Amino acid sequence: MEYRDEKLPEEKVFKDPVHRYIHVRDKVIWDVIGTREFQRLRRIKQLGTTYLVFHGAEHSRFHHSLGVYEIVRRIIDDGFSGRREWNDDERLVTLCAALLHDLGHGPFSHAFEKVFDLDHELFTQQILLGDTEVNAVLKRVGTEFPQKVADVIGKTYPDKLVVSLISSQIDADRMDYLQRDAYFTGVSYGHFDMERILRVMRPTEEQAVIKYSGMHAVEDYIMSRYQMYWQVYFHPVSRSAEVILTKILHRAKQLYEASYIFKFEPFHFKSFFDRTFELEDYISLDESILLTYFQMWMKEVDPILSDLCYRFINRKLFQHTEFNPATEYRKIGELEQLFKEAGIDPAYYLVADSSSDLPYDFYRPGEESERLPIYLQMATGELSELSRSSDIVDAISGKRRTDHKLYFPEDILEQGKEGNPLYKQILDMLKG
Amino acid sequence: MEYRDEKLPEEKVFKDPVHRYIHVRDKVIWDVIGTREFQRLRRIKQLGTTYLVFHGAEHSRFHHSLGVYEIVRRIIDDGFSGRREWNDDERLVTLCAALLHDLGHGPFSHAFEKVFDLDHELFTQQILLGDTEVNAVLKRVGTEFPQKVADVIGKTYPDKLVVSLISSQIDADRMDYLQRDAYFTGVSYGHFDMERILRVMRPTEEQAVIKYSGMHAVEDYIMSRYQMYWQVYFHPVSRSAEVILTKILHRAKQLYEASYIFKFEPFHFKSFFDRTFELEDYISLDESILLTYFQMWMKEVDPILSDLCYRFINRKLFQHTEFNPATEYRKIGELEQLFKEAGIDPAYYLVADSSSDLPYDFYRPGEESERLPIYLQMATGELSELSRSSDIVDAISGKRRTDHKLYFPEDILEQGKEGNPLYKQILDMLKG
Amino acid sequence: MEYRDEKLPEEKVFKDPVHRYIHVRDKVIWDVIGTREFQRLRRIKQLGTTYLVFHGAEHSRFHHSLGVYEIVRRIIDDGFSGRREWNDDERLVTLCAALLHDLGHGPFSHAFEKVFDLDHELFTQQILLGDTEVNAVLKRVGTEFPQKVADVIGKTYPDKLVVSLISSQIDADRMDYLQRDAYFTGVSYGHFDMERILRVMRPTEEQAVIKYSGMHAVEDYIMSRYQMYWQVYFHPVSRSAEVILTKILHRAKQLYEASYIFKFEPFHFKSFFDRTFELEDYISLDESILLTYFQMWMKEVDPILSDLCYRFINRKLFQHTEFNPATEYRKIGELEQLFKEAGIDPAYYLVADSSSDLPYDFYRPGEESERLPIYLQMATGELSELSRSSDIVDAISGKRRTDHKLYFPEDILEQGKEGNPLYKQILDMLKG
Amino acid sequence: MEYRDEKLPEEKVFKDPVHRYIHVRDKVIWDVIGTREFQRLRRIKQLGTTYLVFHGAEHSRFHHSLGVYEIVRRIIDDGFSGRREWNDDERLVTLCAALLHDLGHGPFSHAFEKVFDLDHELFTQQILLGDTEVNAVLKRVGTEFPQKVADVIGKTYPDKLVVSLISSQIDADRMDYLQRDAYFTGVSYGHFDMERILRVMRPTEEQAVIKYSGMHAVEDYIMSRYQMYWQVYFHPVSRSAEVILTKILHRAKQLYEASYIFKFEPFHFKSFFDRTFELEDYISLDESILLTYFQMWMKEVDPILSDLCYRFINRKLFQHTEFNPATEYRKIGELEQLFKEAGIDPAYYLVADSSSDLPYDFYRPGEESERLPIYLQMATGELSELSRSSDIVDAISGKRRTDHKLYFPEDILEQGKEGNPLYKQILDMLKG
Known part of the structure; x- marks a missing residue:
């Protein structure tokens, strides 16, 4: 056979x-x-x-x-x-x-x-x-x-x-x-x-x-x-963890490019930092390996890498606040400036993140649709796109909904606010 | 407050x-x-x-x-x-x-x-x-x-x-x-x-x-x-995975003691091999770290360590057969001998494993019971040990049930049996 | 106490x-x-x-x-x-x-x-x-x-x-x-x-x-x-059963008013037919009693009452077809006429039924709302009516959806259509 | 076709x-x-x-x-x-x-x-x-x-x-x-x-x-x-309801045989009382009909029939107590006597009921087993009766368990005990 x-x-x-x-x-x-x-x-x-x-x-x-x-x-x-x-x-x-x-x-x-x-x-x-x-x-x-x-x-x-x-x-x-x-x-x-x-x-x-x-x-x-x-x-707390994860990888890459001497070398990541990886490098990765690195890196000298890894491993995540990028872009600029003045690197500690979803998409002629629309087969055999028959689906179809959040380490700011008026000012701007 | x-x-x-x-x-x-x-x-x-x-x-x-x-x-x-x-x-x-x-x-x-x-x-x-x-x-x-x-x-x-x-x-x-x-x-x-x-x-x-x-x-x-x-x-297949896991740790320890040069050093394990570990060594361990080691060790020179790690990571587990330790101990001895002759180390590839449980245990005077028996409170207020009232519980209480299995790498034996009559003989003894 | x-x-x-x-x-x-x-x-x-x-x-x-x-x-x-x-x-x-x-x-x-x-x-x-x-x-x-x-x-x-x-x-x-x-x-x-x-x-x-x-x-x-x-x-088949139930009660009332001699007297219903009932008459009723009457009435001489009861008890329900009362009222008139000519009483055998629901209703000033709208309590403490925050609820709120069906005894028409061209004509109008 | x-x-x-x-x-x-x-x-x-x-x-x-x-x-x-x-x-x-x-x-x-x-x-x-x-x-x-x-x-x-x-x-x-x-x-x-x-x-x-x-x-x-x-x-409370149901039917039969004049005639039951019923009589029955009779009979003159029907319809059930027929048969006799003296008919108001089950039955040679035993098919193809392999099933197989309860109208006895010392005596015997 x-x-x-x-x-x-x-x-x-x-x-x-x-x-x-x-x-x-x-x-x-x-x-x-x-x-x-x-x-x-x-x-x-x-x-x-x-x-x-x-x-x-x-x-x-x-x-x-x-x-x-x-x-x-x-x-x-x-x-x-x-x-x-x-x-x-x-x-x-x-x-x-x-x-x-x-x-x-x-x-x-x-x-x-x-x-x-x-x-x-x-x-x-x-x-x-x-x-x-x-x-x-x-x-x-x-x-x-x-x-x-x-x-x-x-x-x-x-x-x-x-x-x-x-x-x-x-x-x-x-x-x-x-x-x-x-x-x-x-x-x-x-x-x-x-x-x-x-x-x-x-x-x-x-x-x-x-x-x-x-x-x-x-x-x-x-x-x-x-x-x-x-x-x-799109739960905001798991997005916070993802923000931190992203920043860990960013930081490791940046350190690598700056020839930082790792206590625990990024053996598995080098080919990705260099963009020389082969298929086998990719297949060899999994989440247990990443978690192992993050635990080792908690002991690195670089304070940003070790802090971010500590946060991820021990679930000390960033807090978040809503913001509207269309109207509040200036505020972000100001905040970044304040972070810098306060000695907190905004590239790692002030992160805007957006989630966006199109719950159902009908077919729009001329545009390429990522996913096919759903068709109903009528008694006559004829096909009819779903949102034409369903009020509810019609109500949400084609409407992209987006949620913008700004992530930041509230714990650091809270702990330092007594000693540092800048921290207080930042907190007020973020939470006010 | x-x-x-x-x-x-x-x-x-x-x-x-x-x-x-x-x-x-x-x-x-x-x-x-x-x-x-x-x-x-x-x-x-x-x-x-x-x-x-x-x-x-x-x-x-x-x-x-x-x-x-x-x-x-x-x-x-x-x-x-x-x-x-x-x-x-x-x-x-x-x-x-x-x-x-x-x-x-x-x-x-x-x-x-x-x-x-x-x-x-x-x-x-x-x-x-x-x-x-x-x-x-x-x-x-x-x-x-x-x-x-x-x-x-x-x-x-x-x-x-x-x-x-x-x-x-x-x-x-x-x-x-x-x-x-x-x-x-x-x-x-x-x-x-x-x-x-x-x-x-x-x-x-x-x-x-x-x-x-x-x-x-x-x-x-x-x-x-x-x-x-x-x-x-007590599912026999998860016990097979556990057998392999145990043998990986055994092998690594043995190699360490024999001063084997690891490509990927057992940094996290050394203090356990030496029995010099401190609390922090223990807390630092988790399953992501073990899985990372096992993946690295797949590339070790030692064929036993690398084979066992490959088996665990890729779920190529041992097969099992029933055996009765009371009556078949001689057979085990013979099998071990045959394994050795065939060049397969029985210490790692022929493993007896037993699971045993006491579904419910009443109190036996004079013996220390690990877990308290269950008491029913009768209408009178008096307490009565569960198995006295329940036929079903009585039927199973105090009766330890044990299951004995012998684990072995059927795949190796099957693949080699054409070329090696010993393999065939082993297989016949195990499966017959 | x-x-x-x-x-x-x-x-x-x-x-x-x-x-x-x-x-x-x-x-x-x-x-x-x-x-x-x-x-x-x-x-x-x-x-x-x-x-x-x-x-x-x-x-x-x-x-x-x-x-x-x-x-x-x-x-x-x-x-x-x-x-x-x-x-x-x-x-x-x-x-x-x-x-x-x-x-x-x-x-x-x-x-x-x-x-x-x-x-x-x-x-x-x-x-x-x-x-x-x-x-x-x-x-x-x-x-x-x-x-x-x-x-x-x-x-x-x-x-x-x-x-x-x-x-x-x-x-x-x-x-x-x-x-x-x-x-x-x-x-x-x-x-x-x-x-x-x-x-x-x-x-x-x-x-x-x-x-x-x-x-x-x-x-x-x-x-x-x-x-x-x-x-x-609003499942159309349970509405069919309800249509029949309604018509049974109607028929019994009509027969009673016409002094029809029941084999099994509508003892429990008389005071309702006469509108002389007291609270106790109402409390004495339940579904087991109605089902008992319907079973007894299957043996009544009146063919309509016995047929309808047979249908309800043995689940020989009416079939249905969609219709639009706004545009098809004339068709109903014609159908009623044809039913009469065919000797089937349309008052009992051709029944229009509508189901209608308002999935969620916001508050409309000036109108009395049967049910209170739902309010969300915002972080500020302020209340906001649900459909203002929820796209989905907004999409369906205040929109009454109605479904119109016409119920009829397809079985009678199918069985009789060979012998009676009127039956055939009715069927064609209903199902065409 | x-x-x-x-x-x-x-x-x-x-x-x-x-x-x-x-x-x-x-x-x-x-x-x-x-x-x-x-x-x-x-x-x-x-x-x-x-x-x-x-x-x-x-x-x-x-x-x-x-x-x-x-x-x-x-x-x-x-x-x-x-x-x-x-x-x-x-x-x-x-x-x-x-x-x-x-x-x-x-x-x-x-x-x-x-x-x-x-x-x-x-x-x-x-x-x-x-x-x-x-x-x-x-x-x-x-x-x-x-x-x-x-x-x-x-x-x-x-x-x-x-x-x-x-x-x-x-x-x-x-x-x-x-x-x-x-x-x-x-x-x-x-x-x-x-x-x-x-x-x-x-x-x-x-x-x-x-x-x-x-x-x-x-x-x-x-x-x-x-x-x-x-x-x-075998819940004792649903058995109480069943006891009452049985007694209703008994009482109606007895009254019928004694030519009692029913307000609401037992039309559906006569052929069963007489044992002249035909298949159609049986098919015509259902629970809605029984419930209808019970409701009508609540208004009968016979106090036993009307009381029992009231109890069933309105869930005023009998209370129960444990008893052992082997050792307490004399007590039953005494209780029956006391009930008679107290003017409560023990045939309807003092009812012994037993529930009994054989959870699993193996095959006993020479006896006809109502239900086939369960066979396991072993790896060899051979069949083996379940209780031979399963400790738990073995523990309960063939062991009939029986539960005896005595049902009685505690409410009547409680309400009357002040005025009637016999009631008090009965209660003490039943509950003591």
Whole structure:
């Protein structure tokens, strides 16, 4: 039998709190899960610094990836079954893409990518196509197979329906993470009737669409997403931790460039500071390694690096205040000046951070939309974009909401305000 | 106002998936949570290697500790309120002991303690009484306060009722971990009606007892515990990971003692290898650091150390087979001999492991019982030991159940069996 | 001790799937629950005919009433405690009003009230103030006490805060029924974080308001309500059952007025047909009695009454089609004409039904608003109406959505269409 | 196409709180659900009088029947698929038997059968084979089909595996009711991992067996059942209500036999009193009818009938006390005598009631076992009876536990004890 069609002697299952069980019959899927690049996802948290606010959110990208696979497997094996001919090759491409869509994520992805100007999607492609264990498994299916999987994830695969299952505004990725993140944080948002959505999903040439009768279930899903963004993903305290993380990496880079002598050398980071890194350097990183560095660096001579590391490790985060960049840019300037006068480096200790989300986006002609809009399939068979039928979705679609915060070390200022009138002045400006 | 009695200006809550919210009003509790020794528990998993089987089990000891605190807080503030006079001092001692009972746990506690012959309970005491942030907070309550908290955890505190809330066969520790571990693994065991148990718990001089009408709820709790032990805690695959972990530490120690030159020096371990460690050495450890070492050591020259680390990091675990030490000890001897002849060191690659549990233990006169038995309070007021009333508990009480497994690297043997008849012979003995 | 202050010797609890336990300490509350008028609520379903679509929805108004009580009890005893002085009298008035707010509901309330032109709120008042067991209990608290409870329910009680807990747009009534109806139907809507809402609720002179930080939890609650209305409460199939129910009562009344000789006399209904009923007649009714009549009436000679009863009892409901009353009123006229020609009485077999809801209503000056708007309490202490801060709520507030359906017996028409071209013509008009 | 093989144009689903959705594709199943005999199950509560203790337990036999069908459908369509050839006929027989296994249950089954010496299983057979709507549907599949379905339910069907899915110690019936009753009562017992049990179930010639690896899941299921029996099904308060119900029916029969003139004639009961009833008389009954009679009979002249009815309707139940029939039979005699002297008829007001359960029964050679024991399939393929492998199951298997209670009207005795020393004496004997 061809490797592509090999089944395990007995179905394997993973116990999963969200989907109860994750089912694996295909030998290829089993082998992919066993590769070091996939196992590495166990050492990268799904929600980065969020566990510092919602302590349950310690879950890794490993099971989110399994979850996305399971949803797509159900769509193919149960949902669409009998509705559309999937040739076996296409089924496997889709399952692998679902499983591997987040493979390129690095430790504390967002901050890490920002500081080193990286793109995890590019790494996903490189891991799939490079000299890796996962590439070796995929290549056994067929020489072109790794490229096909990469194309689905890169959204250039010719079969648009397949792409839409993994990247659209109602894809398996989002359906898994909303439920999973809600479960592990323990919040009551994030619930929606996925069973119903899977039942009303219909394949078309271009994408999966939703039977009209399922509109309310989709509304509920969109609202869940909206709530999760503002209540969990953009929580100001986890953003504070992320701000500090970013500044640690910045500081280490700056020190390195200034030939600072580290007590504990940034061995794993050098190639990133120099931009000479290779794929293996990236794969070797994970969050345990970053946390180890941060702990060692607490003992560095540089006061900024050691302070920031102490803050991150021991959760002594920055406080925040609202600010409006459009009207208060001058105030920022003044504050920066005051920080400098007070001997606190504003580059590390006065940080503006913005979060912004578009809860649902309809298609705007002429613009390229990152994610496909959601279409309802009317009784007549005709397709209609969701926000035309749903008042609620219409109300929030296309409306970007942005939240601006200014982060600063209130503890330092409070402790010093007696001795230093500048500290007092800064505090008054920030909190007044 | 005395520090002991200080309240936060507004109650703080932690969102918790198990108890919904964890409530903090006392300034002391808030300050204890903020110490580095307590925050360190975020970097130590509650269930060690279990996440390699139940992928959801990535949760840390940090929230289990908060959970135990919350249960004890509810017992004191709601349950027993009006039933017994707690003076404020005693209430705070109990809450702190609940919160801090696991403070001394190290990374992958079980394996680490075994290899270095340590005792986490001793470390808990040392952290409470030593020169630490947590000691500084507790001392602000009163000079004797840290010792009192340590005594409750050490079970030498004079008020036995207080001790029983944290260490008995139906204590807040067990009630939290059963529910929490069930939630994060996603298994359907581990549920019991804690609300009911809290409602039927009654304080006596010696310990908390259970109103007779709550007997079935307690039975259900005991059965949950039994199931969790055999289905989750003693799962043979997570024991395989633990076996490998133990052998990694053993190997590193042996190499160190043999003056092996490490590419990546065991800086954090030296004082443990030498038994010259101080408290700070211990506190500085966590699981991110161990995982970092294991990843670095994959590149060591020593083939055993690098192989074992590769296995742990990439989840290439040992297979297992049942064996009976009483009747098969000779077989082990033969196998060890064969391993040696085949060039595989049995000290690292043929490992016997046993798990054993006493699901419930009644009191046996003359013997010291580690944990107090559970007493039912009959309608007459009289106390009666649980297993006298419950058939089910009687059936399992005092009966130690032990499971013996032999772990070995099936992959090596399978790959080599064509070229080496010894491998084949070993495999036949192990699997036949 | 005064009856008002009497406590039960031991707290009583009801096991409740929604709130886990419902706690009763007050003797008055316990006694009210024991009255025949309150126990009667066990024989009236919370959701009328909905169980014919969502089979789990067989739950009665009895536990919804307990649930509302429990929420209000928690608000008073936990939430607001320490924030506002409740004198004991006021506390008990509020708890009784919560418990008794639905006391006047009749069997299949909506249909019954419509046919007989009744108002359950009026009956609630009469039961509280009339010669009933519940009145006797309340009067023991104080002569004026029954009137006070009635005033809270009637929204004329001087303390507006008390009223708002039971009738506002975010009251205990709605919070209980959304969760309870979601639980029993099994739908995934209806969930919101009530714990959080209770924590951010603040008493003011006029009403309970919500701390600004809880805005998202309130949004989620409003969306849950919106979804429950359209997915559950206005489900077209349960409306079909309600249409039939209404027509059964209409027909029986008409037959009675036409001196039809019933095989099974409408003993319980006569006083309603005649409008000579007394309070006792109303209290004596429940859904078991209506179901008994409907079963007996299946054997009546009158073909309309027996057919409608057969339909209701055996769930042979009418089909429905959308229609627009504004543009299609002529079509209705034509259809009625065709029904008559075909020998099918359109008064019973062609029924227009509309459902309409205002998901959230802000305050419109000059108009009397049925339910108070929701206010957020900003950091400054100032109050701000919810829809000003929330985009989502703004999008749906004040917008009445209406759904019009036309109900008809498709089965009769389908079966007869071969023999009767009129049937065919009717079907084509209805379904085309 | 044959009726047997007809599928619905689109799968229909029922929203179900326990199984999320219940799926129907077969036209036959859909038609059976639509019959009046099946719809009648909506008017019969699954747990009889239990709702008077656990208020959520108002659910009907209708959805339990759907639930059993759904579990069997999953076993056949998913679980055993590929493992055993089901011919289509056998599949449909099994599904229908699952759906219809409780069809013969009457209103408040247990009490009703006891008083009139009936057997609901016999009625199930008669409804399947008699002149009914359900028989008409089944006959369309094949002349022998109704008999086959009846044989499965009657346990005489030749294929023992089919029978075992519906009647064994681990059948779909029990798996559904444990979970469903737990859900609707809200208790935390009754949960077990059904998904896992379905996965480890294996078909054999004689019955479905369980793979050895699933033993703990089965233990958990057995313990759930044990807890549900003692915590819910045998709750002394719902037994009190059942005692009263039984006595109402007894009294009405006795009055009828004594030619008492009823104000409200026992029209529906006469044929049962006379034992002249026909199938239609039985099918016409449901709980709404019984509740209607009880309400009417509250106004009867006979003081016993009216009192008992008042008690049942308004939940003024009897109190209970423990007693041991083996040692206290004389006390009962004395009490009966005292009741007579005090003018209280002991035949209605002093009632001994026993509940008894065998939590799990192994096979005893020579005895006929009502339910098949559970077999584990060992790695070798060999079967081993469960209690041989499981300590816990062994501890409770074959051990009948019985609970004896004596029910009496404490309220009457308490109210009268001042005026009547006999009342006082009775109370002392009962409560002392």
